[in-house]
Amino acid sequence: MRTLARDIAKHIDQSVTIQGWIHKKRLLGGLNFINIRDRSGLVQVLVEDKTEVEKLRGLQIGTVVAITGKVYKDDRSPGGAEIHEPTVEVLVPVTDEPPIEIDKPISHKSEHLETLFDNRPIGLRNLNEQALFKTKDLVCQLVREYFRENEFTEIHTPKLLAEATEGGAETFTLDYFGKQATLAQSAQFYKQMMVGVFERVFEIGSTYRAEPSATTRHMSEFLTIDAELGFVDFDQLQNILGDLLLYVVNESWEKNEDTFKKWNVNKAKLPESSKDIPRITIDEIHDMYFKDTKIDYRSEADTRPEEERWICDWAKKNKGSEAVFVTGWSAKDKTFKFYHKADPTNPDIALRADLLFRGVEITTLSMREHEYPKLVAQLKKMGGDPSQPGYAAYLSAFKYGMPPHGGFGLGLERLVEKLFNLNNVKEATLFPRDINRLAP
Amino acid sequence: MRTLARDIAKHIDQSVTIQGWIHKKRLLGGLNFINIRDRSGLVQVLVEDKTEVEKLRGLQIGTVVAITGKVYKDDRSPGGAEIHEPTVEVLVPVTDEPPIEIDKPISHKSEHLETLFDNRPIGLRNLNEQALFKTKDLVCQLVREYFRENEFTEIHTPKLLAEATEGGAETFTLDYFGKQATLAQSAQFYKQMMVGVFERVFEIGSTYRAEPSATTRHMSEFLTIDAELGFVDFDQLQNILGDLLLYVVNESWEKNEDTFKKWNVNKAKLPESSKDIPRITIDEIHDMYFKDTKIDYRSEADTRPEEERWICDWAKKNKGSEAVFVTGWSAKDKTFKFYHKADPTNPDIALRADLLFRGVEITTLSMREHEYPKLVAQLKKMGGDPSQPGYAAYLSAFKYGMPPHGGFGLGLERLVEKLFNLNNVKEATLFPRDINRLAP
Numbered sequence: 093m094r095t096l097a098r099d100i101a102k103h104i105d106q107s108v109t110i111q112g113w114i115h116k117k118r119l120l121g122g123l124n125f126i127n128i129r130d131r132s133g134l135v136q137v138l139v140e141d142k143t144e145v146e147k148l149r150g151l152q153i154g155t156v157v158a159i160t161g162k163v164y165k166d167d168r169s170p171g172g173a174e175i176h177e178p179t180v181e182v183l184v185p186v187t188d189e190p191p192i193e194i195d196k197p198i199s200h201k202s203e204h205l206e207t208l209f210d211n212r213p214i215g216l217r218n219l220n221e222q223a224l225f226k227t228k229d230l231v232c233q234l235v236r237e238y239f240r241e242n243e244f245t246e247i248h249t250p251k252l253l254a255e256a257t258e259g260g261a262e263t264f265t266l267d268y269f270g271k272q273a274t275l276a277q278s279a280q281f282y283k284q285m286m287v288g289v290f291e292r293v294f295e296i297g298s299t300y301r302a303e304p305s306a307t308t309r310h311m312s313e314f315l316t317i318d319a320e321l322g323f324v325d326f327d328q329l330q331n332i333l334g335d336l337l338l339y340v341v342n343e344s345w346e347k348n349e350d351t352f353k354k355w356n357v358n359k360a361k362l363p364e365s366s367k368d369i370p371r372i373t374i375d376e377i378h379d380m381y382f383k384d385t386k387i388d389y390r391s392e393a394d395t396r397p398e399e400e401r402w403i404c405d406w407a408k409k410n411k412g413s414e415a416v417f418v419t420g421w422s423a424k425d426k427t428f429k430f431y432h433k434a435d436p437t438n439p440d441i442a443l444r445a446d447l448l449f450r451g452v453e454i455t456t457l458s459m460r461e462h463e464y465p466k467l468v469a470q471l472k473k474m475g476g477d478p479s480q481p482g483y484a485a486y487l488s489a490f491k492y493g494m495p496p497h498g499g500f501g502l503g504l505e506r507l508v509e510k511l512f513n514l515n516n517v518k519e520a521t522l523f524p525r526d527i528n529r530l531a532p
Numbered sequence: 533m534r535t536l537a538r539d540i541a542k543h544i545d546q547s548v549t550i551q552g553w554i555h556k557k558r559l560l561g562g563l564n565f566i567n568i569r570d571r572s573g574l575v576q577v578l579v580e581d582k583t584e585v586e587k588l589r590g591l592q593i594g595t596v597v598a599i600t601g602k603v604y605k606d607d608r609s610p611g612g613a614e615i616h617e618p619t620v621e622v623l624v625p626v627t628d629e630p631p632i633e634i635d636k637p638i639s640h641k642s643e644h645l646e647t648l649f650d651n652r653p654i655g656l657r658n659l660n661e662q663a664l665f666k667t668k669d670l671v672c673q674l675v676r677e678y679f680r681e682n683e684f685t686e687i688h689t690p691k692l693l694a695e696a697t698e699g700g701a702e703t704f705t706l707d708y709f710g711k712q713a714t715l716a717q718s719a720q721f722y723k724q725m726m727v728g729v730f731e732r733v734f735e736i737g738s739t740y741r742a743e744p745s746a747t748t749r750h751m752s753e754f755l756t757i758d759a760e761l762g763f764v765d766f767d768q769l770q771n772i773l774g775d776l777l778l779y780v781v782n783e784s785w786e787k788n789e790d791t792f793k794k795w796n797v798n799k800a801k802l803p804e805s806s807k808d809i810p811r812i813t814i815d816e817i818h819d820m821y822f823k824d825t826k827i828d829y830r831s832e833a834d835t836r837p838e839e840e841r842w843i844c845d846w847a848k849k850n851k852g853s854e855a856v857f858v859t860g861w862s863a864k865d866k867t868f869k870f871y872h873k874a875d876p877t878n879p880d881i882a883l884r885a886d887l888l889f890r891g892v893e894i895t896t897l898s899m900r901e902h903e904y905p906k907l908v909a910q911l912k913k914m915g916g917d918p919s920q921p922g923y924a925a926y927l928s929a930f931k932y933g934m935p936p937h938g939g940f941g942l943g944l945e946r947l948v949e950k951l952f953n954l955n956n957v958k959e960a961t962l963f964p965r966d967i968n969r970l971a972p
Binding site: 094112114188214225226232245247253265268269289291302323481484523532 | 534551553554570571572592593594595596623624626628630631650651652653654656657662665666669672683685686687688689690691692693694704705706707708709711713715722725726728729730731732737738740742744752753755762763902903921922924925926928929931932933934935936962963965967970971972
């Protein structure tokens with residue numbers, strides 16, 4: 093019977109067998125301490141017997157062992173107990189020194205990231221790295237909990253598409269049995285169609301962008317938390333996204349505070365109610381930024397990265413919120429897509445909000461044009477051809493009845509990046525993909 | 533305030549407002565009954581007033597409405613109540629008749645499937661179709677519950693890969709910034725590498741196969757439930773997969789019996805313990821089939837589809853199990869991949885089992901070769917080059933210590949297909965993809 097590392101304190105004075113990897117070795121004269129890692133954590137083993145010490149000679153971190161020994165209470169040890177008088181069985185010897193040290197925090201300095209990613213399968217054995225990705229898994233669980241609680245159905249939409257109907261040059265294309273296919277840049281059309289079915293849907297799915305530049309913010313493959321819901325207005329949509337952010341931040345801290353502390357990050361400041369997350373127009377941000385810095389972006393249609401950082405700092409200090417909804421997007425320029433909805437009371441403005449969190453945009457949210465004749469007109473006006481096969485099914489959903497609806501797409505890795513205050517979205521990705529990296 | 537369809541019986545004799553789609557219309561002389569569909573179900577509305585009837589004239593199924601009226605108890609109605617004396621507000625009119633009738637079961641006969649898939653966005657509004665895909669969502673939830681209960685960590689592995697390291701011609705390739713990339717045919721290498729990190733991992737992820745034939749069993753994009761775990765032996769691995777199947781079958785029936793009954797399907801017969809799922813070798817199946825039918829496949833290395841159906845029927849009758857593990861796979865022919873493990877006590881035989889369920893294979897499970905020198909030798913023997921970049925990270929995981937481990941990949945859509953006794957895996961896919969279909 094195997095005992096897990098976290099359970100050994102339940103077996104004080106008993107003999108147990110543990111199985112795992114040698115995670116750390118310390119030789120102190122005649123005393124050998126080794127730490128064994130299994131899926132539940134670490135356990136410390138004191139090896140004194142010469143025969144047993146001999147078995148370990150020349151073996152490196154990563155060696156897989158089974159250890160049978162007696163459990164002693166020891167408050168200095170991980171788990172409050174350690175194993176003495178062990179019999180060591182080497183299951184898989186490792187004789188080469190690993191390319192990356194896994195028993196201390198691994199550098200995430202930008203100049204070390206390529207090494208980190210090149211050695212991912214080994215570096216992830218570090219407990220801090222594990223904790224980061226367990227938290228990412230937790231975030232996915234919390235997102236699912238939130239959506240189910242609010243009666244969303246989880247869907248799976250195809251990532252192989254007939255054409256890049258949403259436009260955009262940054263698509264990957266491939267040969268599909270003699271036809272051309274593209275990889276999905278978003279689940280946009282599919283999640284909207286599914287509003288006609290389930291009313292409220294979400295997906296955590298892969299998204300592909302042939303992003304031709306190497307930045308800290310872009311990857312060519314990443315996960316998007318997509319949501320779309322019917323019978324909703326612009327305010328309610330912001331509340332729902334705000335509630336999701338509050339739920340994820342609060343619950344992940346509730347359940348994983350130790351991990352965040354290990355990573356030296358603070359809990360994001362957010363108001364108690366999503367209704368109190370500031371909703372500020374682009375023009376207002378330009379004005380506020382100009383007043384504070386005398387730098388004038390007031391003629392620009394979008395916010396600048398430095399303004400995004402500034403407004404989040406401002407909101408943190410003045411509104412107790414590191415999140416800000418940026419509204420007031422033009423319905424007359426190229427940021428307005430054909431499926432977006434203009435404000436009926438002010439047709440120059442889109443019913444769109446970007447959610448900034450800790451200085452960067454993590455989501456775009458918008459109401460969609462749900463009336464078939466208007467949608468077709470907007471598509472044509474922007475140069476689209478409604479008779480193109482890629483639009484047929486999408487438009488049919490509207491022809492046969494779509495309610496007022498809206499939704500958002502939230503980058504999972506970017507959200508995790510901000511929860512941990514990382515500097516690069518790839519640090520929150522097991523095996524990142526960008527213009528320079530397709531392996532491991 | 534909007535009331536959902538399922539809640540109206542809580543408001544007998546009160547006035548409520550519901551919002552949804554007209555799902556059905558019946559005109560009985562002066563009496564008009566309409567059924568309104570929202571995310572929670574149906575509610576029946578009796579429209580008598582001439583002005584209100586007039587508002588509905590010419591409007592088709594799919595029209596989006598808000599209806600305010602008084603709730604009357606009525607046991608014949610869905611939900612035990614209906615709405616009388618309504619005021620109708622047409623939110624979005626639909627004036628064309630939908631291309632597919634959604635208020636009665638939609639034909640799944642093979643000759644009607646293309647029509648079904650062509651009209652997916654509308655056909656899915658049918659309540660039986662919705663129930664099927666809600667059950668698929670439930671299956672995903674149950675799979676996650678099972679794995680979490682057993683301390684698996686959910687991972688997300690890349691689908692854009694540097695090369696088709698697993699071999700196989702049926703890969704999609706694409707241009708990746710001037711290099712060639714392929715779409716993942718499996719998560720095999722990644723989930724194995726992650727065993728070195730989390731010990732137990734799973735993923736529900738997209739899988740791509742450039743399958744050049746149109747069959748009822750193959751798609752070019754589908755979802756795989758992948759699992760991989762360390763410190764496990766061949767028997768335990770079969771127990772774990774068997775337990776997963778038992779959990780999914782039992783719990784989905786517990787929670788969704790109504791849906792299965794609507795689809796006229798029976799609960800799959802399975803033993804109480806996964807240990808009692810029969811484990812039969814290929815040779816034994818050939819022998820049993822020969823004795824029963826006098827048809828002789830005893831010289832063949834694999835089972836035939838008719839044998840797979842036969843052995844599942846046999847096990848159902850004789851062992852109370854519609855699932856069978858097929859063992860006794862050769863370690864000497866091309867079914868043996870370089871990462872498979874041969875039985876140390878009988879090196880001609882692979883530690884591999886296929887799980888048959890209701891007559892078809894739904895999973896292949898195997899122990900993996902975990903010792904670095906043997907793995908490299910097997911790779912070379914099968915013509916692979918360990919120095920190829922695509923193998924580097926994978927092999928490094930073994931060089932720096934991998935425990936005995938194994939895993940399986942289970943097609944989600946195929947599992948749902950068998951739970952519903954469907955004839956075609958595409959019926960269990962929202963937007964199926966095959967050689968002839970890339971839209972909608």
